[in-house]
Amino acid sequence: MAKSGHRTPRTALTCALSLAHGLPIGWCVLPITHFPFLLVSSAYNGCKRIHKEGKVMTFRSLYHTEVINDAGLNGHARVTLGGDFDVLTSSPLQDDPGTNPEQLLGLALATCLNATIEAEEGRRGLEHAAEVKVGVDMGKDTEGYQFFLDCQVRIPQVAEAEAQEILAKCERRCPVAKIVGSSQNVRVHLVKQFAF
Amino acid sequence: MAKSGHRTPRTALTCALSLAHGLPIGWCVLPITHFPFLLVSSAYNGCKRIHKEGKVMTFRSLYHTEVINDAGLNGHARVTLGGDFDVLTSSPLQDDPGTNPEQLLGLALATCLNATIEAEEGRRGLEHAAEVKVGVDMGKDTEGYQFFLDCQVRIPQVAEAEAQEILAKCERRCPVAKIVGSSQNVRVHLVKQFAF
Structure with missing residues (x-):
């Protein structure tokens, strides 16, 4: 399972467009009306663009x-x-061997959030002891099906107040939590013991 | 990789609470103030609850x-x-063997959306020919990192208008697209040829 994705060197010269607009390095959102020529996704100067609903987001890719x-x-x-x-x-409704989107999505969230917590544990001089478990349910919806993610986090080596502080910070930092966390179907919370 | 999750039989008697409130079978959102006793997630009558930001969502789980x-x-x-x-x-920034949250999230979206399209192809009497490819980039954010997902869909066996119709319907039906699709960092679109 060797892995070697595209990595873009971090240089101060990349994403000049982001910087020129006074926005944080890494991304900027520009109304497409300001840049009507930016209609095709492509890389330039190590930056990429994502077009959505009339807006263009520019970011510097560190990994692809x-x-x-x-x-x-x-x-x-x-x-x-x-x-x-x-x-x-x-x-998931048959006994055939194999994984499924429920498990892949749960593993993405569990791994990304626990990696983010692990980095925060390191910054605080703590041993890594956190565990993240995700229960994923599938149910019907008015159109098709929907998933429900119950993401339970244990940070057992610190008192509850510090654990809550770590989790809140890591939810703001974790890339997968940023994408799925605003969904009404996804809950992330601290627990003493896992229980589904 | 044998798999056997918990499956709940579909019966008309489950989710009586959802039905009693005149909401679609499968889910309902109730202000927590109406049901202050529903503070602990648990299963009852084949239903489960997810609590988030003062609201309780009740759903019937078909798979866990x-x-x-x-x-x-x-x-x-x-x-x-x-x-x-x-x-x-x-x-992802090292050459160690293994996958990462970027790939797991991309595989979850690609598999779920293509499975949803496959079902729609079947309803229309079409052969399955759709392909879903997801490019995932990682970049910096004001806090931590963020992912950008460019989800490209090919439905080559039909004319573009029908392909657009199929994709729009399947984005509304696909459970993973429902969770990630509203993020500004995720774009799903039809393509003739994949290009990242």
Whole structure:
């Protein structure tokens, strides 16, 4: 499972556009009307753009990877750039071997959040003892199905007040939590013992 | 990688609370002030609750799985209920073997969305030919890092207008797209050829 994605060197010269607009290094949101020529995603000066709903977000990419699913629910999904990770997938409602989107999404959140907590433990001179467990349920929706993620976090080596402080900070820092955390279907909370 | 999560039989008697409130089967959102006694997540009558920001969402679970990360960024994350799927993870910025949250999140979205499209292809009497590729970039943020997901979808066996119609419908139905799709960092779009 060797992995080697594209990495962009961090240089002060990249993302000049972000800096010129006085926004934080790493990203900026520009109304597309200001830059009507930025209609095609591409890299320039180590920066990339994402276009969504009439806005352009510019960011400096430090790492890039690509994955594909062509099989559908039953088959293999795999990394095509940045490694050779390959997973067999199957329906969660059948007993066929394989993982599924529920587990992949839960593993992404658990790993990203615990890695973020691990870094914060290090900054505080603490041993790494945190654990993140995610329970994922699938239920019907008015259209199709929906997932519910109950993300439970244990930080047992510190008192509860400090554990809450660490978790709050790490929810603000963790990339996956930033993307999924605003969903009404996702809850992240501190626990003494895991219970689903 | 045998998998057997908890599955709840679908019966008309479950989720009586949802039905009693005239909301769609599968979920309902109730102000917590109306049900101050519902403060602990647990299953009842095949239903579960998720508590978030003063609201309680009740849903009938058709499938339940659990995953854990205790190692942090470098080590193993694994399924603890619903299979034995285990992944080695490592930093995307190092050449150590293993996958990472970027790839796990991309695979979750690619697999879930393509499985949803596959079902729609079946409803329309089409062969399955759709492919979903996700490019994931990691960049800095004002706090920590952030991910950017460029989800490109090919539905090559139909004309563009029908492909756009299928994709729009499937974005509304796909559970992972529902959770991540509202993020400004995630874009889902139809393409003729993949290009990142």
